[in-house]
Amino acid sequence: MKVLAVTEQRDGALRKVSHEVLAAARALADPSGGAVDAIVFAAGPVSGMDQLGGFGADRVLHAAHADFALYSPDGASATIASIGAEYGAIVFAATAMGRDLGPRVAARLGVACATDVTALGVEGSVVTVTRPICAGRVLQHGKLTGKTAVVSVRPNTFHPVASGKAGSVAALTVPAFAVRVASKGIRKPDAAVLDVTEASIVVSGGRGLREPANFKLLEDLAAAFGNAAVGASRAVVDAGWRDHGEQVGQTGKTVSPQLYIAVGISGAIQHLAGMRTARTIVAINRDKDAPIFKVADYGIVGDLFEVLPRLTEEVRKIRSS
Amino acid sequence: MKIAVCLKRVPDTTAKIVIGASRTALDETGVKFVPNPYDEFALEAAIALKEQAGAGETTVITVGTDACQETLRAALAMGIDRAVLLQSPGSADGLPVARALADELKSGGYDLILFGKLAVDDCNHQVGVMVAELLALPCITAAAKMTMSGGAVEAEREIEGGVEVMGCSLPAVVTCDKGLNNPRLPSLKGIMAAKKKPLDTKPVTLEAASFEITSLELPAERQAGRIVGEGAEAVPALLALLRNEAKVL
Numbered sequence: 073m074k075v076l077a078v079t080e081q082r083d084g085a086l087r088k089v090s091h092e093v094l095a096a097a098r099a100l101a102d103p104s105g106g107a108v109d110a111i112v113f114a115a116g117p118v119s120g121m122d123q124l125g126g127f128g129a130d131r132v133l134h135a136a137h138a139d140f141a142l143y144s145p146d147g148a149s150a151t152i153a154s155i156g157a158e159y160g161a162i163v164f165a166a167t168a169m170g171r172d173l174g175p176r177v178a179a180r181l182g183v184a185c186a187t188d189v190t191a192l193g194v195e196g197s198v199v200t201v202t203r204p205i206c207a208g209r210v211l212q213h214g215k216l217t218g219k220t221a222v223v224s225v226r227p228n229t230f231h232p233v234a235s236g237k238a239g240s241v242a243a244l245t246v247p248a249f250a251v252r253v254a255s256k257g258i259r260k261p262d263a264a265v266l267d268v269t270e271a272s273i274v275v276s277g278g279r280g281l282r283e284p285a286n287f288k289l290l291e292d293l294a295a296a297f298g299n300a301a302v303g304a305s306r307a308v309v310d311a312g313w314r315d316h317g318e319q320v321g322q323t324g325k326t327v328s329p330q331l332y333i334a335v336g337i338s339g340a341i342q343h344l345a346g347m348r349t350a351r352t353i354v355a356i357n358r359d360k361d362a363p364i365f366k367v368a369d370y371g372i373v374g375d376l377f378e379v380l381p382r383l384t385e386e387v388r389k390i391r392s393s
Numbered sequence: 394m395k396i397a398v399c400l401k402r403v404p405d406t407t408a409k410i411v412i413g414a415s416r417t418a419l420d421e422t423g424v425k426f427v428p429n430p431y432d433e434f435a436l437e438a439a440i441a442l443k444e445q446a447g448a449g450e451t452t453v454i455t456v457g458t459d460a461c462q463e464t465l466r467a468a469l470a471m472g473i474d475r476a477v478l479l480q481s482p483g484s485a486d487g488l489p490v491a492r493a494l495a496d497e498l499k500s501g502g503y504d505l506i507l508f509g510k511l512a513v514d515d516c517n518h519q520v521g522v523m524v525a526e527l528l529a530l531p532c533i534t535a536a537a538k539m540t541m542s543g544g545a546v547e548a549e550r551e552i553e554g555g556v557e558v559m560g561c562s563l564p565a566v567v568t569c570d571k572g573l574n575n576p577r578l579p580s581l582k583g584i585m586a587a588k589k590k591p592l593d594t595k596p597v598t599l600e601a602a603s604f605e606i607t608s609l610e611l612p613a614e615r616q617a618g619r620i621v622g623e624g625a626e627a628v629p630a631l632l633a634l635l636r637n638e639a640k641v642l
Contacts, residue, residue, distance in 0.1 A: 167552070209611075
């Protein structure tokens, strides 16, 4: 099966999730010895583009257009649709961009789209998928029987592969497209922050933090780890302490980091749904009977205002050694 | 201004989940159904926009069985003017559903078509944007903030590590995220009025699906781990376990 991997770039650099998309594409192509093309949308050269071969791309298609500095829903969907029928599968990341773009391409090709996939398989020309539904409370197994299978894969579930492929870069002709909707730009927070869906480590806080200012303790811990994002329970998001973008759980985000540390979070069923696929879960809570301890691999019962500063200090020591 | 909201009836998010005998659908026995929570942001946006404009019409549309009439009445009770039920058992594939909705919407003369960003049951995240593609309309997905002026929409959507500002002109499709507004609760007067509002039913036949569910399963329960200790003194032991046993540091 020939597979197209749709990469993502921002500010002229490939995003890490692009390598995960390539790993998923290889999983579909390899059983039949098929090729994987990686498509890159950009206004000009993109750093890391020439190294995509090392992550599994047989060929890199560079779709360059002045409108592609930012995400162009119309341009990207028209470009992929123009070549889409050549492929047995098209793989996106289940990110803000991939969730917007995947269904557009599927509608243009007249085929189904399976979003937020966590496992993929191939049976002949049929792509099989596993998707968490009901915010992770149920696993749905399904199959895509159209000519081209459009899927988006959840970040942090497919791990980048190392491959010795050359991954030659070829320019791809961008077809004419009508601009119906356009990005006017991206507003970034003052300091660069990792997204909870993409970070390897997530440290989340709940009501136990008592007041918004105390989230500084979690931010310090995240900074000590270096590769961590701050998450939040629904209770503190609804109270206006934290942005909805940080909310983990139903009506928030589903995360699958290597390490999830829940601090002052009791563990409502809707929260557990959003983080139960983390590899390792740590809970820090005063209440030894809190439901969060039923899913945590490791727990500390105690006052978070004493535990967190110590944890941050010890993590700093580890990271600097 | 004519605004349509496309709604889905979903199991309440706190409902106990039981997989049905077919293994391909959930057992609905005793399950409470509600309007999809994200669709409530769309309903509120439609009602508020009409109130601000002082004129217009709001319509709620769903694809589903007759059981959806109750869900549509809930939307009418919030303040939507009329409802349309496209009667069908539905489909696991979003595209046939999008086609049925697009067929209904195309002759409606709507300025704005609103959806929730995803339905919390099948988490497909796709029907709204597919409808826009089928109707060749602009679409902004997962809007957490929306402003309208002079026939144009500007919306903000949360993306990884930032906020993306998108703009388009009307008519347009927008899918709504949490943060857009606080959906109102129906008033008693609204509930009474809803009983008299028009609710049209039209049978539809969905096109063949190219996605099918082969089975459903409940994910393996996580096993409770262990309490490493109490208070700050337990921190070194925790970190040792994370490094040496879990190997995540």
